Amino acid sequence: MAGRLDGEHVLVTGGSRGIGAAIVEKALTEGAxxxxxxxxxxxxxxxxxxxxxxxxxxxxRGDIRMADEIKAFHTAAVARLGPVTGLVNNAGRNSNADPVTMTEAQWDDVFSVDLKSAWLCAREVLPAMLAVQRGSIVNIASVHADHTFRGYFPYAAAKSGLVGLTRSLALEVGPQQIRVNALSPGWTETRLVAEYFATQPAAMRQQVLDVHPMGRIATPMEIANCAVFLLSDEASFVTGANWRVDGGMGARFAG
Known part of the structure; x- marks a missing residue:
């Protein structure tokens, strides 16, 4: 179904590798x-x-933690490709911290990338979307927003906040026909995940596979397929939602 994003300009943060790169590639194949x-x-x-x-x-190049760098990038991108009609807040960072020993600076760094940047980028692109009363924003959250485990402090808190931001922003801009959704991937075969498995005992990968009803983890393109759907007019009545894309892992641990 090529052409679902014909005529659109999609801005992807953190789009040089992993899930972000897959979203870039998929959006291009759909005409964006x-x-x-x-x-x-x-x-x-x-x-x-x-x-x-x-x-x-x-x-x-841009540091999405900095409003002035976002503005400079956005200005250059619009001059090159026209007004932004789709935004994917994909950039993020993981965190493995102790709630007692973690410093304020470390906390602020996690939240500035995983949560604050999504608002800063949305704030930058929304005026043009509001002017034409159309547009779509997709925030890449995580299954950790709903189900987490020890050692991921405060990553889960930041991703939960991103889902909350998604709902709130959807309510704010819905009357202008702008849609805002979150997408929560589970385990995905990115370079970072491969590097993680390389540092773990050989049995770790099988343990991860065993908690997935489908018996495997996602490819980046499987996440990108869902992101592009949410960007497209095929999802024209979907807003304020959090789409979990985790191969059923969350269903297994729901409670």
């Missing part, structure tokens, strides 16, 4: 123009160049 902002300049430039579509792709 895509701008990518990432703090990793070398990786971002290389990825954008590999896509081979200068008139469809724009990469710019």
């Amino acid at each position: 123009r895509v701008s990518i902002v990432d703090i990793e300049e070398q990786a971002g430039k290389a990825f954008a160049a590999s896509l081979g579509a200068d008139d469809q792709v724009y990469f710019g």
Whole structure:
């Protein structure tokens, strides 16, 4: 069903690798123009160049924790590709911290990337969306927003906050026909996950697979497929929702 994003300009944060890169690739196949902002300049430039579509792709380095850098990137992206009609707040960082020994600076760093940046980016693109009364925002949360486990403090708190932000923002801009949804992936075969498994006992991967009813974990493109659907007009009556994309893992532990 190619062409679901024809004429759209989708901005993807943290789009140079992993789930973000898969979303970029999927959006392009659906006809979108895509701008990518990432703090990793070398990786971002290389990825954008590999896509081979200068008139469809724009990469710019930017720290999404900083409002002025978001504004500068957005201004350049719009000049190149036109007004942003879709935003994917994908950039995030994990956290393994102790609630007693964690410092305020460490806490603020997690929340500035995983939660505050989503608001800053939405604040930047919303005026143009409001002016034409159309647009879609997808916030990449996590199954940790609902189900977490020891050692992920305060990642779960930040992702729960992102789902709450999604609901609140959906209510604010719904009357102008702008949709805001969250997408909560579970275990996904990204480079970071591969590196994690490489540091663990060999049995760890099987333990992870065993808690998935489907017996496997997701590919980045499986997450991207859902993100692009939520961006598209096929999801025209979906807003304020949190789509869990976890192969049934959350259903197993629901309670």
